[in-house]
Amino acid sequence: MNDNSDEDIEPQAPLMLPLSEWHRQRGGRMVEFAGYMMPVQYEGIIAEHLWTREHAGLFDVSHMGQLIVSGDGAAQALEAVLPGDISALKPGRVRYSLLLNEEGGIIDDLMVTNVSSDDEASYYLVVNGATKWDDIGHLREHLPDEFTLNHLEDRALLALQGPAAHSALDRVFPGVADQLVFMRGTGFEWEGVMVGVGRSGYTGEDGFEIGVPASHAERLADALVALPEVKPVGLGARDSLRLEAGLPLYGHDLTEQNDPVSADLAFAISKRRRAEGGFLGADAVLPLLEKGTPRKRVGLLLDGKMAAREGAPVLSGQDNVGTVTSGGYSPSLERPIAMAYVDSALAEEGTALCVEMRGRELSATVTPMPFVPHRYHR
Amino acid sequence: MSRYFTKDHEWIDVDGDTGTVGITDYAQHQLGDITFVELPEAGKGVKKGDAVSVVDSVKAASDVYTPVTGEVSESNAALEDQPELVNTDAEAEGWLFKVKLTETGELDALMDREAYDNYVGTL
Numbered sequence: 096m097n098d099n100s101d102e103d104i105e106p107q108a109p110l111m112l113p114l115s116e117w118h119r120q121r122g123g124r125m126v127e128f129a130g131y132m133m134p135v136q137y138e139g140i141i142a143e144h145l146w147t148r149e150h151a152g153l154f155d156v157s158h159m160g161q162l163i164v165s166g167d168g169a170a171q172a173l174e175a176v177l178p179g180d181i182s183a184l185k186p187g188r189v190r191y192s193l194l195l196n197e198e199g200g201i202i203d204d205l206m207v208t209n210v211s212s213d214d215e216a217s218y219y220l221v222v223n224g225a226t227k228w229d230d231i232g233h234l235r236e237h238l239p240d241e242f243t244l245n246h247l248e249d250r251a252l253l254a255l256q257g258p259a260a261h262s263a264l265d266r267v268f269p270g271v272a273d274q275l276v277f278m279r280g281t282g283f284e285w286e287g288v289m290v291g292v293g294r295s296g297y298t299g300e301d302g303f304e305i306g307v308p309a310s311h312a313e314r315l316a317d318a319l320v321a322l323p324e325v326k327p328v329g330l331g332a333r334d335s336l337r338l339e340a341g342l343p344l345y346g347h348d349l350t351e352q353n354d355p356v357s358a359d360l361a362f363a364i365s366k367r368r369r370a371e372g373g374f375l376g377a378d379a380v381l382p383l384l385e386k387g388t389p390r391k392r393v394g395l396l397l398d399g400k401m402a403a404r405e406g407a408p409v410l411s412g413q414d415n416v417g418t419v420t421s422g423g424y425s426p427s428l429e430r431p432i433a434m435a436y437v438d439s440a441l442a443e444e445g446t447a448l449c450v451e452m453r454g455r456e457l458s459a460t461v462t463p464m465p466f467v468p469h470r471y472h473r
Numbered sequence: 474m475s476r477y478f479t480k481d482h483e484w485i486d487v488d489g490d491t492g493t494v495g496i497t498d499y500a501q502h503q504l505g506d507i508t509f510v511e512l513p514e515a516g517k518g519v520k521k522g523d524a525v526s527v528v529d530s531v532k533a534a535s536d537v538y539t540p541v542t543g544e545v546s547e548s549n550a551a552l553e554d555q556p557e558l559v560n561t562d563a564e565a566e567g568w569l570f571k572v573k574l575t576e577t578g579e580l581d582a583l584m585d586r587e588a589y590d591n592y593v594g595t596l
Binding site for chain 1: 529556
């Protein structure tokens with residue numbers, strides 16, 4: 096007899112986030128995602144999607160990992176694990192970057208903000224929820240001991256996205272929105288606590304991501320949704336919005352089996368870093384910039400109404416030439432769209448391909464991304 | 474006319490030897506916004522439990538199984554342009570297809586409304 100047997104087989108119960116109950120009270124349909132209870136939708140994915148494109152949606156992304164790496168020389172230390180030019184990132188600037196393994200495979204994608212003060216070099220990292228524990232282990236392993244890695248577990252993260260995000264933010268935090276353009280961040284005191292705001296997001300719209308102590312998350316969410324142009328939006332629309340914006344989703348469009356060049360994310364490898372190397376995975380990835388990769392991530396616009404889904408084979412004639420990594424209905428374009436990895440020779444815009452779904456061949460055309468133009472405030 | 478339900482959340486109205494099949498209101502609510510419905514061709518022979526239709530929502534595609542054996546006699550052409558009828562009126566205007574039954578005994582294994590509502594209550 097083993098007293099622990101029940102514990103061993105019992106699945107881990109999903110964890111609550113600071114706003115889990117808030118979502119439930121407002122009619123959010125809760126599902127387990129990345130180990131947490133999160134709202135997949137409120138009134139409906141299409142309505143929430145279109146609302147965000149026309150007004151402003153409030154997304155709870157508190158499942159994501161918020162980390163601070165600090166210490167003298169933190170930029171150089173981060174450059175050992177990231178391919179970005181972190182040394183050149185000025186205070187208040189935000190960059191998209193990648194965590195790579197030795198083979199150049201993508202461990203995660205993330206946002207890095209320079210939040211250094213006059214006394215201390217400090218960087219704020221936002222990593223994916225499902226990968227955050229592995230990321231923390233990876234960073235602990237590769238950052239020298241003199242750097243501090245702080246996981247901000249007691250903070251919520253909200254994203255306010257859409258053309259009305261600016262006016263909405265301005266009413267809750269007067270003056271802050273006007274200080275920022277796309278990919279800039281700032282911090283300030285609000286109701287006695289420190290709030291961090293970056294002008295960035297995952298929808299292709301203008302918008303902001305707001306880090307706030309868990310104790311004040313409900314107060315902030317209430318203040319935002321009290322505005323007539325703001326509605327809470329679930330994970331379902333977050334996914335359809337980011338797909339239209341051509342933004343890859345880790346675990347689907349990006350995995351350890353994909354390198355940044357295949358993933359069409361070579362822009363995240365800064366010029367200086369290409370020349371100098373010196374980041375984990377550089378020996379594997381840098382040669383690919385020259386010689387190319389067998390496959391490439393592309394956008395597909397599908398004919399007809401049936402959506403292509405993750406895992407569906409991509410065909411050219413009889414040949415299997417790739418795989419769909421995300422696909423679904425585009426509420427803005429009112430037709431199915433997808434991302435896929437296809438043979439690089441067939442990655443040219445306008446190439447006619449097929450996607451095999453449920454025994455049917457759906458016609459598809461390689462299409463530049465984003466599918467729906469970005470509207471960032473630069 | 475009698476209405477029966479399956480554990481897979483299909484309903485079937487039986488009138489004479491013709492059954493009209495759809496998905497339940499509970500099912501459409503679970504699926505969310507429906508964007509496309511693939512329907513079977515009239516004349517297609519189907520066996521109880523066959524996946525004969527696909528309902529695509531924004532998030533996922535779901536099979537619809539025929540609760541009875543027979544021959545498809547008609548599909549709901551209105552869904553071609555208005556797949557959202559399955560959301561707005563799943564158990565009437567949003568019907569999917571009709572089957573000419575050959576094995577009426579199969580109906581005995583299906584649930585009535587009360588049994589189905591009880592079943593949904595356990596989910």
